[in-house]
Amino acid sequence: MNKILGFIGNGNMGRAMMGGIIKAGLFKPENIIVSDINEKSLKEVKEEHGVKTTVDNKDVAKEADIIILSVKPNLYPLIISGIKDSVKEDVIIITIAAGKCIEDTEKQFGRDIKVVRVMPNTPALVGEGMSALCPSKSVAEEELKLIVDMFESFGEAEIVDEYLMDAVTSVSGSSPAYVYIFIEAMADAAVLDGLPRDKAYKMAAQAVLGSAKMVLETGMHPGALKDMVSSPGGTTIEAVATLEEKGFRDAVISAMKACTKKSKEMSK
Ligand SMILES: NC(=O)C1=CN([C@@H]2O[C@H](COP(=O)(O)OP(=O)(O)OC[C@H]3O[C@@H](n4cnc5c(N)ncnc54)[C@H](O)[C@@H]3O)[C@@H](O)[C@H]2O)C=CC1
Numbered sequence: 001m002n003k004i005l006g007f008i009g010n011g012n013m014g015r016a017m018m019g020g021i022i023k024a025g026l027f028k029p030e031n032i033i034v035s036d037i038n039e040k041s042l043k044e045v046k047e048e049h050g051v052k053t054t055v056d057n058k059d060v061a062k063e064a065d066i067i068i069l070s071v072k073p074n075l076y077p078l079i080i081s082g083i084k085d086s087v088k089e090d091v092i093i094i095t096i097a098a099g100k101c102i103e104d105t106e107k108q109f110g111r112d113i114k115v116v117r118v119m120p121n122t123p124a125l126v127g128e129g130m131s132a133l134c135p136s137k138s139v140a141e142e143e144l145k146l147i148v149d150m151f152e153s154f155g156e157a158e159i160v161d162e163y164l165m166d167a168v169t170s171v172s173g174s175s176p177a178y179v180y181i182f183i184e185a186m187a188d189a190a191v192l193d194g195l196p197r198d199k200a201y202k203m204a205a206q207a208v209l210g211s212a213k214m215v216l217e218t219g220m221h222p223g224a225l226k227d228m229v230s231s232p233g234g235t236t237i238e239a240v241a242t243l244e245e246k247g248f249r250d251a252v253i254s255a256m257k258a259c260t261k262k263s264k265e266m267s268k
């Protein structure tokens, strides 16, 4: 693709997406420009990927056809006011901030700008991202297709109505953090049982990866897959009963309700 892709913000999510996009070969590194206030992180990304870097967000604004705003939500107004007069007329702005609605972005640009609101997640870095997208009215069908292709280059992408973005943040944007806690806790228990730490992480993570693939590839209900593991009077049902006793499901549901609520509050 000959279009220029710009990133404003080279933090965890920006780097994860860039790594995924470059690995997939959708944009050549010389067609990617990144800005950040952190010069050390720019030096690292330039060395790692050979992309263009700058400390001036306006350089990205002037060059890029698609700009991904990869900064913290509270910085959006400041960043947008700094670039709004420099962006190309037809630019597509991609927002990835939790709680950042399309209407706000349009208002801050002060014109009918093309916006695609996206909630990605960090597994983008290894080509296993999950992104939910919602375009503004002014984004044409072929432009949306281009953006979907971009997000599919490092994982799965789904188009959703904007009102679902808070729920999406909880189920796929933030959820890698819950899964890492689960893996870490399983590994701790395995170490307690005598397994070496490295093997414990590998076994716990591979079990999570394999289980996720079973859900996605067999299409079976997660409950039926759980039943396949749980032999009558066996080991698994002992663990399952203990998880239920300790309120595992309730803890997950309560945590996700808190996440969705926070995302809604951030939209206000
Ligand atoms: N980390 C994650 O798993 C996910 C994050 N997001 C969203 O992505 C956005 C970024 O989050 P992270 O990457 O985690 O944050 P981060 O803190 O890792 O990265 C933000 C980057 O912005 C840079 N920055 C700060 N001020 C700047 C300025 N004036 N101009 C240019 N760059 C500036 C920082 O130096 C930093 O490198 C947030 O809005 C967040 O809601 C969305 C989905 C998942």
Ligand SMILES: O=C(O)[C@@H]1CCC=N1
Pocket (backbone or CB within 6 Å): 097, 098, 169, 173, 174
């Ligand atoms: O914690 C956050 O606010 C961001 C949004 C989704 C994942 N990280």
